[in-house]
Amino acid sequence: MKKLKLTDIAKGGDSQLIDIDVDELVPLPPPYDKAEEFPGFKQLTEDQRERLVCNLDGVVSYAALPKPKNKAEEKKYVKQFISGLKKLLSKENNWTFLQPLLLSLDYCAQCQTCCDACPIYLGSGKNDLYRPTYRPEIFRRLVNKYIKPGGKLRAKLTGADIDLNWTTITRLYELSYRCNLCRRCTQACPMGVDNGLITRELRKLFSQELGWAPKELHEKGTMLQLDVGSATGLRPNVAIDNLKFLDEEFTESTGINVSTPWDKKGADILLIHSAGDIISFPESPIAFTILCNAAGLSWTLSSEIPGYDGINYGVFYDDVQLARVATRHAQIAKKLGVKKIVMGECGHQNKALMTVADRMLTRELNIPRENVMTFLENLVFSGKVKFDPTKNDFPVTLHDPCNLVRNMGVVEPQRRILRYLCPEFREMTPHGIENYCCGGGGGLSVMSDVNFTDWKVNVAGRMKFKQVLEAFADHPGPEIEKYLCAPCLNCKLQFRDVFEYYGAKEKSNLIFGGMGELIVNAMAIMKKPFLSWEEE
Amino acid sequence: MAQMELAGEMYEVDENGFMQETDRWTEDVARAYAALENVNELTKDHWEAVNYLRSYYLENGICPMIRRLIKVTGFNLSRLYELFPQGPAQSACKWAGVPKPTGCV
Amino acid sequence: MSGIVWHILAFGVIGIFLAVTVYRTVAIARLPVHLRWELAPIPHEKGKGKYGGSYLEEYEWWTKTRQRSRIAPLVYMVVEIFLLRGIWKRNRPLWPLTFAFHAGIYLVTAMLLFSLVSSILIITEAPPYVINVFQEIASVLAVAGYLMGGLGAIALLFKRALDSNLRPFNTTTKYFNLVLLGAVFISGAYAWFNLGDFAAEMSLFIRGLITLDTGLTIAFSLSLHIIISLLFLLYLPWTDMIHFVAKYFTYHEVRWNDAPQDEKMKRELRGLLAQPVSWSAAHVGADGKKNWVDLTKKKTKDEEA
Numbered sequence: 001m002k003k004l005k006l007t008d009i010a011k012g013g014d015s016q017l018i019d020i021d022v023d024e025l026v027p028l029p030p031p032y033d034k035a036e037e038f039p040g041f042k043q044l045t046e047d048q049r050e051r052l053v054c055n056l057d058g059v060v061s062y063a064a065l066p067k068p069k070n071k072a073e074e075k076k077y078v079k080q081f082i083s084g085l086k087k088l089l090s091k092e093n094n095w096t097f098l099q100p101l102l103l104s105l106d107y108c109a110q111c112q113t114c115c116d117a118c119p120i121y122l123g124s125g126k127n128d129l130y131r132p133t134y135r136p137e138i139f140r141r142l143v144n145k146y147i148k149p150g151g152k153l154r155a156k157l158t159g160a161d162i163d164l165n166w167t168t169i170t171r172l173y174e175l176s177y178r179c180n181l182c183r184r185c186t187q188a189c190p191m192g193v194d195n196g197l198i199t200r201e202l203r204k205l206f207s208q209e210l211g212w213a214p215k216e217l218h219e220k221g222t223m224l225q226l227d228v229g230s231a232t233g234l235r236p237n238v239a240i241d242n243l244k245f246l247d248e249e250f251t252e253s254t255g256i257n258v259s260t261p262w263d264k265k266g267a268d269i270l271l272i273h274s275a276g277d278i279i280s281f282p283e284s285p286i287a288f289t290i291l292c293n294a295a296g297l298s299w300t301l302s303s304e305i306p307g308y309d310g311i312n313y314g315v316f317y318d319d320v321q322l323a324r325v326a327t328r329h330a331q332i333a334k335k336l337g338v339k340k341i342v343m344g345e346c347g348h349q350n351k352a353l354m355t356v357a358d359r360m361l362t363r364e365l366n367i368p369r370e371n372v373m374t375f376l377e378n379l380v381f382s383g384k385v386k387f388d389p390t391k392n393d394f395p396v397t398l399h400d401p402c403n404l405v406r407n408m409g410v411v412e413p414q415r416r417i418l419r420y421l422c423p424e425f426r427e428m429t430p431h432g433i434e435n436y437c438c439g440g441g442g443g444l445s446v447m448s449d450v451n452f453t454d455w456k457v458n459v460a461g462r463m464k465f466k467q468v469l470e471a472f473a474d475h476p477g478p479e480i481e482k483y484l485c486a487p488c489l490n491c492k493l494q495f496r497d498v499f500e501y502y503g504a505k506e507k508s509n510l511i512f513g514g515m516g517e518l519i520v521n522a523m524a525i526m527k528k529p530f531l532s533w534e535e536e
Numbered sequence: 537m538a539q540m541e542l543a544g545e546m547y548e549v550d551e552n553g554f555m556q557e558t559d560r561w562t563e564d565v566a567r568a569y570a571a572l573e574n575v576n577e578l579t580k581d582h583w584e585a586v587n588y589l590r591s592y593y594l595e596n597g598i599c600p601m602i603r604r605l606i607k608v609t610g611f612n613l614s615r616l617y618e619l620f621p622q623g624p625a626q627s628a629c630k631w632a633g634v635p636k637p638t639g640c641v
Numbered sequence: 642m643s644g645i646v647w648h649i650l651a652f653g654v655i656g657i658f659l660a661v662t663v664y665r666t667v668a669i670a671r672l673p674v675h676l677r678w679e680l681a682p683i684p685h686e687k688g689k690g691k692y693g694g695s696y697l698e699e700y701e702w703w704t705k706t707r708q709r710s711r712i713a714p715l716v717y718m719v720v721e722i723f724l725l726r727g728i729w730k731r732n733r734p735l736w737p738l739t740f741a742f743h744a745g746i747y748l749v750t751a752m753l754l755f756s757l758v759s760s761i762l763i764i765t766e767a768p769p770y771v772i773n774v775f776q777e778i779a780s781v782l783a784v785a786g787y788l789m790g791g792l793g794a795i796a797l798l799f800k801r802a803l804d805s806n807l808r809p810f811n812t813t814t815k816y817f818n819l820v821l822l823g824a825v826f827i828s829g830a831y832a833w834f835n836l837g838d839f840a841a842e843m844s845l846f847i848r849g850l851i852t853l854d855t856g857l858t859i860a861f862s863l864s865l866h867i868i869i870s871l872l873f874l875l876y877l878p879w880t881d882m883i884h885f886v887a888k889y890f891t892y893h894e895v896r897w898n899d900a901p902q903d904e905k906m907k908r909e910l911r912g913l914l915a916q917p918v919s920w921s922a923a924h925v926g927a928d929g930k931k932n933w934v935d936l937t938k939k940k941t942k943d944e945e946a
Contacts, residue, residue, distance in 0.1 A: 192891025
């Protein structure tokens with residue numbers, strides 16, 4: 001494998017920095033061990049190479065990255081980058097993360113301890129480009145050289161000299177989306193340096209200063225969400241219409257009266273799902289409807305923009321968008337007069353509204369917010385709903401969404417539920433706060449431009465997939481139905497891509513889904529299973 | 537923006553080949569997309585799904601949920617995969633000339 | 642060298658060291674409150690810290706009093722600082738090297754404290770056997786510290802130069818820091834073996850400093866060590882080696898800062914949100930005058946129409 005120097009980032013113009021060789025990736029257990037049986041990476045076409053900026057690793061996550069026509073235009077972008085760096089270090093423009101950023105810039109001891117904590121670096125077979133230290137150290141040296149007084153001279157003297165040019169900034173842009181922001185590296189750092197945060201700050205600089213951000217996160221993400229109500233494009237009336245349709249469908253299939261309440265003023269609880277769950281994994285919102293009604297809770301959904309889509313991609317790349325989405329969510333809850341907000345099964349959504357945006361929601365907007373796992377735990381153990389755990393007599397393992405677990409410390413509620421309702425529950429190794437990211441964290445799971453999905457299923461999601469298979473090593477084949485409980489929409493989207501790519505359903509009879517579905521499946525009142533291994 | 541020739545005309549598409557100018561769609565475009573996935577004849581069933589997807593999208597600004605598609609057309613998921621080799625989202629939506637579904641779907 | 646020169650050198654360097662260290666510490670401490678960015682495990686969470694849980698696990702947590710342990714974070718930091726728990730857990734091959742190096746620093750620091758006490762005992766004319774005890778301990782601390790620190794520094798230098806994982810990230814500064822600190826330890830070890838009674842000489846030197854004795858003289862080997870040490874102390878606070886300060890903040894103020902808003906924070910936040918924003922991307926809508934609150938209120942397309 002090619003050894004990379006930090007200075008290589010600035011060299012070679014538009015040529016690709018590295019090639020990814022699927023044979024060098026960490027091996028998967030059989031029957032997934034033969035790389036040649038899978039499609040591998042879609043190579044870029046000649047036309048794409050001509051049109052797109054593709055100077056990193058042969059993978060492109062953002063086709064709309066501008067390609068400058070001349071040197072003057074290149075210089076303009078470089079200048080913008082430097083002005084963004086300055087704003088990133090200023091109190092007015094970046095009070096939100098200034099202290100953690102400065103601490104992470106100034107005190108890295110270069111011990112490389114964090115590398116072995118990074119699932120992307122490990123999954124890649126230890127490719128230098130994906131070291132959790134590679135991107136931050138380049139960033140540090142650019143700050144030291146271009147922002148600090150005497151930096152250029154010092155860079156020359158100390159051998160830390162990296163050129164800032166068009167190649168550097170475009171590669172840094174693309175490289176900032178080769179990280180899941182899972183912060184496993186941060187957890188491993190004895191100094192408390194946060195290389196995950198530096199990646200996010202880099203994304204922020206590109207978004208807030210140059211307007212560069214993945215289409216799926218920005219233009220068709222937060223912008224669309226603030227505009228029509230949801231990053232899926234789901235409008236309020238269509239959202240209501242869809243759930244009405246689902247209510248009827250499930251009333252028919254379960255024999256229970258399924259009825260989802262909308263816009264009930266004065267309800268105790270505002271539940272905010274991700275719109276993606278309504279569209280792609282409707283069993284999840286329906287499971288919540290069944291459970292909340294069975295427990296006799298006073299609850300409601302909201303059809304006000306964007307109150308039916310709890311995602312907040314701002315947490316992945318942009319503080320202004322983060323504030324806008326979080327504020328809207330809180331305003332809607334205030335208008336309804338609810339006592340608390342509960343977010344659906346989505347890690348970043350819980351983290352964004354509960355902790356990250358907490359200090360942006362001042363005064364009356366600081367409405368109590370509860371995480372989804374604690375909410376479900378209370379419901380399961382409330383005694384209001386009867387369960388028959390033997391209904392869940394299949395092997396189950398639990399995926400820990402990074403945002404909910406490592407980043408919020410919500411660890412045990414979901415386990416208490418599974419230990420009660422799933423007799424064949426087993427942990428993965430490692431798990432809890434030391435889990436591996438699914439590979440879709442940091443917004444990657446919704447990004448699919450050009451050939452980016454190939455990278456997610458082959459590199460980013462590799463360690464997780466390996467770990468899931470190992471958790472079921474006692475029943476590797478398709479004879480036994482197995483369930484991966486992934487209580488997070490973004491994780492489920494990543495697993496969908498990974499399972500489809502490797503054929504996990506056919507080869508291992510492995511399906512994935514949320515926590516709500518598993519709980520409903522164990523409800524004594526259910527006449528037939530809520531979960532199904534058969535496709536309709 | 538990428539360009540693609542379909543049925544003798546040039547169209548703006550995204551990097552995955554989805555049409556960006558939904559209103560320029562014609563039935564010939566659908567046939568041309570299908571041919572690229574080695575489906576050389578569009579049957580009544582194909583048209584039923586494609587036309588439903590398209591009209592739902594034009595009315596609601598979003599593709600219908602798979603469940604709805606199944607309910608309305610009466611085709612189950614495996615039938616949909618028979619009709620559209622890469623499935624309802626990757627093939628059927630593309631052939632119907634609507635943008636690729638994004639945002640947590 | 643005459644005593645006066647030693648006084649100027651020593652007190653000057655110590656003064657600069659303290660001033661710069663305090664300045665940098667205050668600069669970090671005065672940075673504005675940031676958005677929450679906590680990271681498990683948080684040891685102050687009573688009963689939950691062990692597995693990494695937080696108060697957010699509690700049903701309707703805002704109705705309950707937070708159970709915070711004062712001792713657990715302290716124990717966590719003591720183990721981290723003195724035994725380098727993080728490196729032990731995640732980077733075992735590096736541990737013996739860096740442990741020796743850091744143990745060297747702690748032992749030498751302890752030796753200086755014992756020497757300081759023994760010099761005060763000399764000044765106050767305490768019984769000789771008491772002074773003796775302190776000097777004996779200082780002597781052992783000194784030789785152990787210098788040897789461990791010296792070996793650690795040399796080992797880390799080799800590790801940096803030879804390990805292909807570390808090499809791409811090295812700068813001249815990293816090497817220089819190790820060489821300088823290595824020189825402190827090695828010159829110390831040289832003085833210890835060169836002098837008959839290192840600890841006694843050290844106490845006498847410190848006594849000379851404290852009493853401003855102009856007749857203060859010391860042996861060559863010890864003065865070499867002291868000059869190198871003072872140079873290091875002068876250089877230290879300007880570098881990333883003051884991570885012993887930064888570490889307090891990365892842990893307590895970032896990783897473990899899971900505090901909900903209180904009155905003081907609310908006041909500070911109001912000021913921060915009222916600051917003008919000047920990011921240039923179109924979607925931000927900043928003009929250098931609008932503040933965070935204005936921008937958050939920015940209307941969606943529908944509302945504008």
